[in-house]
Amino acid sequence: MLLTLRTTHVPATDLGYLLAKNPARAQSFDLGFGTAHVFYPEADENACTAALLLDVDPVGLVRGRGHGDSGALDQYVNDRPYAASSFLSVALSRVLRSAMAGISRERAELAATPIPLEARLAVLPVRGGDAVLRRLFEPLGYEVEAAPQPLDPAHPEWGDSRYFTVTLRATVRLADLLTHLYVLVPVMDGAKHYWVGDEEVEKLLRHGEGWLAAHPDRTLIAARYLKRRRSLVDQALARLVEPEPDVAEEGAVEAAVEGAEAAEPSAASVRDAEEGALESRISLHQQRLEKVMEVLRESGAARVLDLGCGEGRLLRLLVAEPRFTEIVGMDVSHRALEVAADRLKLDRMAPRVRDRLRLIHGALTYRDRRLAGYDAAAVVEVIEHLDAARLAAFERVLWEYARPGTVVLTTPNAEYNVRWPSLPAGRFRHKDHRFEWTRAEFQAWADGVCARFGYTLRFLPVGPVDEEVGAPTQMAVFARADTPVAENAGSREGDG
Known part of the structure; x- marks a missing residue:
C-alpha cells in the first residue's frame, strides 16, 4: 500500500518540516496491523517526494481471533496489503498526525499556506469507478488523473478491475490534502477494517470540518464512511446542516463588534452593540x-x-x-x-x-x-x-x-x-x-x-x-x- 506526496514549492525540502519527517533518513512505525515506512525517493530544492509505504500483515490481522480451520480463505488472501483502505487512514492519523492537524514548529506559516501538491495512490479500489472518484475529489479543487488496472494484463479482453492508480493535484494546504485522503479513501473502498460506532460520527465531523457540509455528495460520503448505518448517517448529516445564522447576518454581528472595538469603548458598550446586532437579526x-x-x-x-x-x-x-x-x-x-x-x-x-x-x-x-x-x-x-x-x-x-x-x-x-x-x-x-x-x-x-x-x-x-x-x-x-x-x-x- 503506497502513497506518495510531492511538491515543487521552493525550497521543496520544506515538505520534510511539514511532515515532521527528516528527508535524510527512512523511518518505520509499528501500527499493530502492520508497519508503516516513511522515506523520500527525491529531495532537492526544486522537487521533493515523500513516500508512505504501509506493509499490512493479513495473517496477523486474524491470528488469535478464533477463526481456526473454519476461517474463510479471504481472511488470509485479500487485497489489504496493497490496496489503499481504512488501514491507510489509520496510518495517516498516527504517523502524520501533526501534519494532518496543520502543525509545524519550524514552518508554521507554510503549514497554513496552500502550496502545489501531488498525491499518488498506487492502488485505490473505487466502488463506482472513475465517475465516483471525480465526483468526490473534483469539487474540492483537485485535478484527478485515474488509470484503471486491468483484471489480468495477460487478458485485456477481460476488461478493467475496480482498482485505479490515482494522482491528485492541487494548490492546497498539506493538512487539507491529508484530511481529504483520510476521509475519502475508505469512502472509495466502501469498507472499514474496524467496528463503526458513534465515535466514527465525531471523526467524520472533525475531519470534515470546513468542507464536508458544502460538498455536493456529502450524503454519499457519510453513508459509505459510516458503513450505511442509518442512525449514524442521519446523525452526521443532521449535524452537518444544523441551522445557523446566514453568512450575511453573521457578518452584521461581527461588524458591529469590530466597529465597537475600533472605538475602544467600555465592555458594556461592546455588549450592547453585539446585542443590538443580534436583535436586528432575530427581528427578520x-x-x-x-x-x-x-x-x-x-x-x-x-x-x-x-x-x-x-x-x-x-x-x-x-x-x-x-x-x-x-x-x-x-x-x-x-x-x-x-x-x-x-x-x-x-x-x-x-x-x-x-x-x-x-x-x-x-x-x-x-x-x-x-x-x-x-x-x-x-x-x-x-x-x-x-x-x-x-x-x-x-x-x-x-x-x-x-x-x-x-x-x-x-x-x-x-x-x-x-x-x-x-x-x-x-x-x-x-x-x-x-x-x-x-x-x-x-x-x-x-x-x-x-x-x-x-x-x-x-x-x-x-x-x-x-x-x-x-x-x-x-x-x-x-x-x-x-x-x-x-x-x-x-x-x-x-x-x-
Missing part, C-alpha cells in the same frame, strides 16, 4: 414567523403541518394558539427533532397541549401518508436546502399527495443579497443552500406548481422592502382551487 426571523402565522390564521386552518420544522421555532408559536387543534412538525434530522422536543419542553407539557402536537421523522422528497388531509402546511426556509433535481419529487409529495388546503412557503430573495455588506458576491446566505432564487425565478417556479396541481397563488414580501431589489425574504401562499386547473393555473395577487 421573527417577522418571517409572524407573517407565516398571520397567513395561517387567515386561512382558517385548524390542522397544520410544519414541514422542515427544524428546532421548533414555528411550532412554539402554533402551540400557543388554541385555534390550531392538531400540529405536526416533520424534519429529516433526528437531532433537530430532539432539540425541538427539548426546547418545547414536550415531556412537561400539560396533557391537553401535548395531545395537539406530534413530531415525526421524514423527508420531503418521499410520499408520506401521514401528511395527507391537513388544512395547511408551512414550509419556512426549506426548499433552498433541497437539490434542484429533487424539487419535482418535493412538489408531488406536497401538492399532489398531501394536498393541504393552504401552503405557506418562504425562501430567500437572491436579489436582496447585494444589500448585505458582509456577503461576498456570488455567495449564498448559508453554506447548505443549493440555490437562491430571484423574484422572477421564484414566481416562475410557483406558477408552474399551480398549473400542475390546481392551486391559486399570491406573493407577499417579508422584511423591509427595498425599491430596487425587494424584500430579503419572499413568500408564496398557495390555496387549493375548487375549480378546474385550467381556469386557475398561475393566478396570483400581491406585489411579488
Whole structure:
C-alpha cells in the first residue's frame, strides 16, 4: 500500500518540516496491523517526494481471533496489503498526525499556506469507478488523473478491475490534502477494517470540518464512511446542516463588534452593540414567523403541518394558539427533532397541549401518508436546502399527495443579497443552500406548481422592502382551487 506526496514549492525540502519527517533518513512505525515506512525517493530544492509505504500483515490481522480451520480463505488472501483502505487512514492519523492537524514548529506559516501538491495512490479500489472518484475529489479543487488496472494484463479482453492508480493535484494546504485522503479513501473502498460506532460520527465531523457540509455528495460520503448505518448517517448529516445564522447576518454581528472595538469603548458598550446586532437579526426571523402565522390564521386552518420544522421555532408559536387543534412538525434530522422536543419542553407539557402536537421523522422528497388531509402546511426556509433535481419529487409529495388546503412557503430573495455588506458576491446566505432564487425565478417556479396541481397563488414580501431589489425574504401562499386547473393555473395577487 503506497502513497506518495510531492511538491515543487521552493525550497521543496520544506515538505520534510511539514511532515515532521527528516528527508535524510527512512523511518518505520509499528501500527499493530502492520508497519508503516516513511522515506523520500527525491529531495532537492526544486522537487521533493515523500513516500508512505504501509506493509499490512493479513495473517496477523486474524491470528488469535478464533477463526481456526473454519476461517474463510479471504481472511488470509485479500487485497489489504496493497490496496489503499481504512488501514491507510489509520496510518495517516498516527504517523502524520501533526501534519494532518496543520502543525509545524519550524514552518508554521507554510503549514497554513496552500502550496502545489501531488498525491499518488498506487492502488485505490473505487466502488463506482472513475465517475465516483471525480465526483468526490473534483469539487474540492483537485485535478484527478485515474488509470484503471486491468483484471489480468495477460487478458485485456477481460476488461478493467475496480482498482485505479490515482494522482491528485492541487494548490492546497498539506493538512487539507491529508484530511481529504483520510476521509475519502475508505469512502472509495466502501469498507472499514474496524467496528463503526458513534465515535466514527465525531471523526467524520472533525475531519470534515470546513468542507464536508458544502460538498455536493456529502450524503454519499457519510453513508459509505459510516458503513450505511442509518442512525449514524442521519446523525452526521443532521449535524452537518444544523441551522445557523446566514453568512450575511453573521457578518452584521461581527461588524458591529469590530466597529465597537475600533472605538475602544467600555465592555458594556461592546455588549450592547453585539446585542443590538443580534436583535436586528432575530427581528427578520421573527417577522418571517409572524407573517407565516398571520397567513395561517387567515386561512382558517385548524390542522397544520410544519414541514422542515427544524428546532421548533414555528411550532412554539402554533402551540400557543388554541385555534390550531392538531400540529405536526416533520424534519429529516433526528437531532433537530430532539432539540425541538427539548426546547418545547414536550415531556412537561400539560396533557391537553401535548395531545395537539406530534413530531415525526421524514423527508420531503418521499410520499408520506401521514401528511395527507391537513388544512395547511408551512414550509419556512426549506426548499433552498433541497437539490434542484429533487424539487419535482418535493412538489408531488406536497401538492399532489398531501394536498393541504393552504401552503405557506418562504425562501430567500437572491436579489436582496447585494444589500448585505458582509456577503461576498456570488455567495449564498448559508453554506447548505443549493440555490437562491430571484423574484422572477421564484414566481416562475410557483406558477408552474399551480398549473400542475390546481392551486391559486399570491406573493407577499417579508422584511423591509427595498425599491430596487425587494424584500430579503419572499413568500408564496398557495390555496387549493375548487375549480378546474385550467381556469386557475398561475393566478396570483400581491406585489411579488
